[in-house]
Amino acid sequence: MPAKPPQMRLYSGPLSMFGAKAQIAALEKGLAVELVMVPFDMARLYEPKHPDVLRINPKKQVPVLIHGEVEIFDSSQIFEYFEDVQPEPALWPGTPGARAKARLLELKSDEVFFPPVIRLMGLQDRPDDPAAVAAREACALYYAGMERHLGDVDHLAGPYSFADIAFYMAQLFAARMGAPMTQATPRLIEWRSRMTARPAVREVAGAMARFLLSHQRPLPDFMKPLAMADARIPR
Numbered sequence: 001m002p003a004k005p006p007q008m009r010l011y012s013g014p015l016s017m018f019g020a021k022a023q024i025a026a027l028e029k030g031l032a033v034e035l036v037m038v039p040f041d042m043a044r045l046y047e048p049k050h051p052d053v054l055r056i057n058p059k060k061q062v063p064v065l066i067h068g069e070v071e072i073f074d075s076s077q078i079f080e081y082f083e084d085v086q087p088e089p090a091l092w093p094g095t096p097g098a099r100a101k102a103r104l105l106e107l108k109s110d111e112v113f114f115p116p117v118i119r120l121m122g123l124q125d126r127p128d129d130p131a132a133v134a135a136r137e138a139c140a141l142y143y144a145g146m147e148r149h150l151g152d153v154d155h156l157a158g159p160y161s162f163a164d165i166a167f168y169m170a171q172l173f174a175a176r177m178g179a180p181m182t183q184a185t186p187r188l189i190e191w192r193s194r195m196t197a198r199p200a201v202r203e204v205a206g207a208m209a210r211f212l213l214s215h216q217r218p219l220p221d222f223m224k225p226l227a228m229a230d231a232r233i234p235r
């Protein structure tokens with residue numbers, strides 16, 4: 001009898017934007033993944049760390065993925081692994097040039113757009129601090145660039161891709177931190193609505209919305225419909 005293929009286990013957190021990227025990708029690909037939510041609360045955040053996370057990731061962060069002997073961390077690395085083990089539906093475009101552009105957009109989302117959002121997280125009680133004003137301006141500038149980049153196409157890098165998933169989660173956290181998209185970028189707002197309508201996105205962002213509400217945290221307007229229980233996908 002052939003050996004049973006190992007179960008994939010994904011470690012994430014209820015408010016982990018990077019973990020949510022991996023969760024959405026797994027759902028889009030129909031991968032059977034056991035989700036492990038690591039200890040997290042609003043006061044201590046990710047302390048104490050999950051022992052498997054400590055063992056596998058020297059950065060002590062989620063997401064972490066275990067699949068048999070494969071033990072990896074980092075949402076972008078996990079995207080690549082998912083694409084290799086489950087090529088369909090493809091979440092990178094088909095040609096090398098288009099793939100390179102999509103990968104760069106995915107990286108920019110995490111490493112260019114998101115750092116000002118991280119700065120805003122530490123400035124929530126000081127919205128007028130010059131550093132907070134500058135961080136919100138950086139987000140607005142990035143949105144304006146993405147609006148031009150999007151033009152009149154539906155997705156950021158050709159077909160729906162990991163680049164869309166990454167930027168959706170990054171902008172969701174930016175909106176939570178006071179740097180939402182506005183009507184200054186109407187095509188981007190439409191892109192966000194298309195993304196929010198996807199069942200995989202609804203399931204993951206919906207769980208996040210309900211977690212925030214259960215902790216009396218405000219929701220950006222576009223997340224409010226996500227908080228309803230029927231945002232979950234029946235299985």
Ligand SMILES: N[C@@H](CCC(=O)N[C@@H](CS)C(=O)NCC(=O)O)C(=O)O
Pocket residue numbers: 013015016017018019046059060061062063073074075076110
């Ligand atoms: N580049 C990493 C970033 C991972 C990351 O920042 N994870 C956060 C949660 S969203 C975390 O585990 N933070 C806890 C900590 O840094 O102690 C990725 O893409 O996975």
